[in-house]
Amino acid sequence: MAHNSPVIRVTDASKQFGKKSVLEHISLDVFPSETFGLLGPSGSGKTTLVKLLTGIDQATSGFIEAFGTPMPRLDILSKIGYMAQSDALYTELSALENLDFYAALYGLKGARRKQRISAVMDIVSLQDHLHKKVMQYSGGMKRRLSLAIALLHEPPLLILDEPTVGIDPLLRQAIWTELKALNTKGTTIILTTHVMDEADKCDRLGMIREGRLIAVDTPTALIERAGKPSIEEAFIYYGGVHS
Numbered sequence: 377m378a379h380n381s382p383v384i385r386v387t388d389a390s391k392q393f394g395k396k397s398v399l400e401h402i403s404l405d406v407f408p409s410e411t412f413g414l415l416g417p418s419g420s421g422k423t424t425l426v427k428l429l430t431g432i433d434q435a436t437s438g439f440i441e442a443f444g445t446p447m448p449r450l451d452i453l454s455k456i457g458y459m460a461q462s463d464a465l466y467t468e469l470s471a472l473e474n475l476d477f478y479a480a481l482y483g484l485k486g487a488r489r490k491q492r493i494s495a496v497m498d499i500v501s502l503q504d505h506l507h508k509k510v511m512q513y514s515g516g517m518k519r520r521l522s523l524a525i526a527l528l529h530e531p532p533l534l535i536l537d538e539p540t541v542g543i544d545p546l547l548r549q550a551i552w553t554e555l556k557a558l559n560t561k562g563t564t565i566i567l568t569t570h571v572m573d574e575a576d577k578c579d580r581l582g583m584i585r586e587g588r589l590i591a592v593d594t595p596t597a598l599i600e601r602a603g604k605p606s607i608e609e610a611f612i613y614y615g616g617v618h619s
């Protein structure tokens with residue numbers, strides 16, 4: 377892993393909603409070509425943090441930089457592929473019409489647009505459902521289409537909020553193979569997950585508990601430090617079951 381300039385730098389970032397403190401003093405660097413996983417119990421602040429990274433939301437205090445530029449910045453958005461937890465799809469349109477819409481937003485045209493749409497639909501195994509209306513898609517198919525859209529413009533940074541929820545194990549494995557291939561080509565990936573064998577596939581993990589980043593390291597080092605035999609048990613340990 378090349379530890380040159382970070383793709384993402386979070387410096388002492390906190391986020392409050394009204395009086396409620398959701399993220400507290402988060403500092404974190406994510407480096408080029410890393411797969412960085414954010415792991416933590418439900419409600420711990422993972423989605424809030426990824427929204428700060430994409431510039432969708434702003435920190436109450438502290439700094440977020442992407443590609444060396446303070447966020448939020450509109451021109452940085454083209455470098456980020458974001459897959460939100462709730463799908464941003466037009467359900468009354470077909471998958472192709474959705475893909476065309478996002479391709480136009482990203483400035484993909486002509487043969488290149490066609491080629492990218494075909495490539496991303498292959499990755500998520502939805503080629504046979506290209507012309508189907510999204511309202512006829514299952515929940516898992518919608519997640520896969522959302523992932524396809526995030527990959528469309530080949531962004532150097534992918535931010536994926538629970539990308540494989542509702543996706544069957546075989547396809548999940550295929551998607552991971554693709555994500556790892558993108559990693560090898562230089563794409564940086566930040567994702568949130570609850571799935572333990574996915575956490576294990578990350579180069580590094582950040583464990584969040586009650587809005588605080590309590591541990592950041594490789595899965596192996598986190599397991600060793602917790603003195604537990606598996607990521608699952610280390611997760612429970614860091615998740616606050618220990619006193």
Ligand SMILES: Nc1ncnc2c1ncn2[C@@H]1O[C@H](COP(=O)(O)OP(=O)(O)OP(=O)(O)O)[C@@H](O)[C@H]1O
Pocket residue numbers: 393396398416417418419420421422423424425461
């Ligand atoms: N817009 C908002 N206004 C008020 N509170 C919010 C808002 N967004 C999130 N929260 C609160 O912030 C906390 C963290 O939420 P967040 O969605 O970041 O957690 P999470 O770790 O992603 O959870 P999950 O794994 O269940 O998706 C929760 O208590 C949530 O209720």
